[in-house]
Amino acid sequence: MINKTLIEIKNMINAYELKEKFNDIIINGVSKDTRTITKGQLYIPIIGENFDGHDFIYKAIENGAVATFWNKNHPIPDIDFPFIVVDDTLKAIQKLSKEYRDSLDLKVIGITGSNGKTSTKDILSSILKTKYKTYKTKGNLNNELGVPLTLLSLSEDTEIAVIEMGMSSLGEIELLTNIASPDVAIITNIGTAHLQDLKTKENIIKAKLEIVKGLNNNGLFIYHGDDEDLKKAVNKLNINQKKLTFGKNKLNDYIIEEISTDKDGINFKIKNNISEEFSLPMIGSHQMFNTTAAIAVAKYFDLSFNDIQKGLNNLELTSMRNELIHGKCFDILNDSYNSNLDSSKAAIKTLYSLNNYNQKILVFGDMLELGDKEIDMHREIGELIDFNKIDYLFTFGNLANYTAEAAKRKTNKKIIFSFDDKNKLTSKLEEVLEEGSIIVLKGSRGMKLEEIAKNLLS
Incomplete structure (x- = not known):
């Protein structure tokens, strides 16, 4: 991680102000989050839609920050602490990272x-x-x-x-x-x-x-x-x-x-x-x-x-990205970190290919941020599901209801279930689940389908 004196930091980003007596203080890394900041780090107060990191400066100091960037439009607190004054704290950390990378x-x-x-x-x-x-x-x-x-x-x-x-x-x-x-x-x-x-x-x-x-x-x-x-x-x-x-x-x-x-x-x-x-x-x-x-x-x-x-x-994979979880008598393929039309089609194709399981179940949640055609895309998923290749479809969310409706036109069997409550969905899953099953969880991050895996495994 970046390990520099404050005067080096100031010069790297062309900051406005830093009291000279703080020049030789060394920072060991940076953090934007007072909850995870560690001793010796530089605090970066970011301004978001519903928060302002400048409001948490005292918490940052309490948890180990040794200096902070500071937006010039914010009043500097009356405390003896190293404030590196900049136009914009986000642009400042971008500039700092660029200079550090180039070094x-x-x-x-x-x-x-x-x-x-x-x-x-x-x-x-x-x-x-x-x-x-x-x-x-x-x-x-x-x-x-x-x-x-x-x-x-x-x-x-x-x-x-x-x-x-x-x-x-x-x-x-x-x-x-x-x-x-x-x-x-x-x-x-x-x-x-x-x-x-x-x-x-x-x-x-x-x-x-x-x-x-x-x-x-x-x-x-x-x-x-x-x-x-x-x-x-x-x-x-x-x-x-x-x-x-x-x-x-x-x-x-x-x-x-x-x-x-x-x-x-x-x-x-x-x-x-x-x-x-x-x-x-x-x-x-x-x-x-x-x-x-x-x-x-x-x-x-x-x-x-x-x-x-x-x-x-020896792969080291990020969780919830095609993450295979082994239960006592069933497996879960958790691919619930993100979702769109193409990745959902890939997940369904993957489920089709898993021929070593006695039962195949798709748990499908809303695909978010798809724009004006989002309903058509959810229907498209329902229309392409082949019930000769999977045993059950569970949907979660308002948009995924369109997937269920489209899929129901392809079968008269009671193998499609829609929910807006994860506990009820889990209960029904447990009711139909057989030994030697595979469950694929696919949905956008906002649907938090990993909670279903947690419920099933608890």
Whole structure:
């Protein structure tokens, strides 16, 4: 993590004010949260819609802060404490993280995409750790504040940082990539996420392609080559950096061929200059694409086949992302961190492929932030469900009711249940649940479907 004197911090961000007597105080990391701040850290008071971090300065000091950024428009409390006065505390931490990142001798890999960002990050980090000191974005710290916090968490001897970059509107990825200055940029895919704000696929592509604006001139750009719209947009940009594509299409640089998939994982082949077969202990054939993007980066950094497979065998995955949980007589595949049309289709396809279970149950929650077509998209999910391949559908939420209604037109069996109460849903699940079952939880973060897993396992 960043370890600097306050005068160094002041100079790095061109701050307005810091009393000279505090110049030599050293900070050990930064924090925006007084609940988790630790001794020796620099406090960053952020102004949100419903809160102002400046109001919690005394709590920050009590819990160990040794200095703080301070918005110049806020009155400075009458206490003897190091206040580094800035125009805007958010812009100040962004500037600090940019300066800190540029001071480090490391490589940065930026990852964006509609789906698969976190899985790709986790897979790639696990592979790179076999050879390099690697750091990755923790949790969902992938926005205008999260990326700076991630960069400021890097130790000075980090060799490679894997940085996830999220967005909801145009301009956000451009900001993040200019802060992180990636040496490698990845677009995992383009899907239906962000339609509420961006309206069209063309705008989503435009927003995701902002990642190349901060890409090192000698860097590498990797993207999903099966998407013709994305490929056309890339060609129009005349990107000068090296480009590699991945996908099933035979024109890709890294061509994916599935061999087998079951509850223990996926076996697949990648054809590049040579053909290599990999084993991935993750459920869902869509994970082949995320893994192939990661493997392309690994080869760029000279990792061997053995290094790559060793990394795949020792994955460290973020919770609630295709997380397989074993109960006493059933399994739960918890994929409830995020949801949109494409990722939901992938989850259903994954459930279909799990043939080693006696019973298959889908628990489907609302897909949020999909814009004007959200009802049609929920109906589309219901229309595509094949009840020859799953045994029960449980829905949770108002939008998911449209999924249930569409699905009921396909069967007269009493195997579809809708709820707005998780306890009642859990009780009905327990009633129908048989030994040797698999339950897939799929819904947006706001639906908190992980609570159903907790109820079932308690």
